[in-house]
Amino acid sequence: MTKEIATPSRTREIMDKHHLSFKKSLGQNFMLDGNILNKMVDATEVTAEDGVIEVGAGIGALTEKFAKRAKKVVAFEIDQRFIPVLADTLSAYDNIEVRHQDILQADLQELFTTTFKDVRHVIAAGNLPYYVTTPILMGFLERKLPIKSLTVMIQKEVSERLAAVPGTKAYGSLSIAAQYYAETEEIMTVPATVFMPRPNVDSTIIRFRIRNQPAVHVEDERLFFDVIKAAFAQRRKTLSNNLRQWLGKKTVQTDVHEVFHLAGIDGKRRAETLTLAEFATLADVLSNKGL
Numbered sequence: 618m619t620k621e622i623a624t625p626s627r628t629r630e631i632m633d634k635h636h637l638s639f640k641k642s643l644g645q646n647f648m649l650d651g652n653i654l655n656k657m658v659d660a661t662e663v664t665a666e667d668g669v670i671e672v673g674a675g676i677g678a679l680t681e682k683f684a685k686r687a688k689k690v691v692a693f694e695i696d697q698r699f700i701p702v703l704a705d706t707l708s709a710y711d712n713i714e715v716r717h718q719d720i721l722q723a724d725l726q727e728l729f730t731t732t733f734k735d736v737r738h739v740i741a742a743g744n745l746p747y748y749v750t751t752p753i754l755m756g757f758l759e760r761k762l763p764i765k766s767l768t769v770m771i772q773k774e775v776s777e778r779l780a781a782v783p784g785t786k787a788y789g790s791l792s793i794a795a796q797y798y799a800e801t802e803e804i805m806t807v808p809a810t811v812f813m814p815r816p817n818v819d820s821t822i823i824r825f826r827i828r829n830q831p832a833v834h835v836e837d838e839r840l841f842f843d844v845i846k847a848a849f850a851q852r853r854k855t856l857s858n859n860l861r862q863w864l865g866k867k868t869v870q871t872d873v874h875e876v877f878h879l880a881g882i883d884g885k886r887r888a889e890t891l892t893l894a895e896f897a898t899l900a901d902v903l904s905n906k907g908l
């Protein structure tokens with residue numbers, strides 16, 4: 618049986634065989650530790666009846682792990698150079714479809730009525746390229762795709778922000794957006810030493826279990842996220858200062874004191890202390906005021 622891809626020697630061998638170098642601009646830091654990838658696959662809770670969407674297949678280190686455990690795998694890779702490599706490294710599997718496409722441009726909805734029409738659940742996963750971590754994550758969450766979970770390897774610092782709770786420095790609009798759509802759980806820290814080439818920072822495997830309903834109900838989702846963005850505009854300022862500045866630019870005139878009074882929230886607090894439910898209340902008060 619062929620040695621797994623996720624080892625330093627096999628990765629080097631594959632790259633040399635195809636005369637390839639790593640493109641930093643595409644976030645190409647390949648995983649060299651098969652045990653960590655096994656733990657990541659375990660965390661996805663994938664079964665033999667499930668479909669997998671993988672972001673950024675590279676030379677197939679994670680793709681082959683999923684192929685062994687899932688019913689079908691659709692692996693996206695933006696770099697044309699890896700398409701023939703993947704055909705070679707993954708030739709032993711007949712349940713993988715490699716797509717040469719930018720994940721941000723892909724019509725993922727279509728997969729659910731075609732490739733994945735006969736699977737039980739679809740899960741998404743990937744060792745994400747650093748330069749587009751947030752757009753990829755938010756793309757999956759905001760598009761409200763019928764996926765069960767999203768399990769990704771990302772920079773530790775971004776993972777901390779995604780999983781942060783109110784009252785901490787890491788808590789901000791990214792934490793709120795992620796937690797609105799999903800239950801977040803940090804699975805494990807991954808040291809920079811197990812990647813080729815080695816990045817400057819450690820990574821974390823984080824899992825998002827997608828909620829059937831968002832964590833809080835809001836009258837107007839767009840307004841909810843606008844309020845959050847405005848509230849965090851200047852972290853050191855109070856909520857009322859940040860919101861006053863934002864509301865001042867609106868055509869509808871609103872009394873900030875009254876808004877906080879109706880919401881039952883002290884305007885002297887800072888945005889980082891508010892829970893999702895409090896932001897929802899604030900947004901609904903503003904929605905009722907015609908914003």
Ligand code: SAM
Nearest residue numbers: 643646647648673674675694695719720744746
């Ligand atoms: N899965 C492999 C592994 O774990 O070793 C490679 C992971 S590497 C961190 C990220 C991969 O994503 C690279 O192969 C890169 O070319 C690819 N990539 C970068 N941007 C992408 C995009 N927008 N859409 C799809 N793939 C992308």
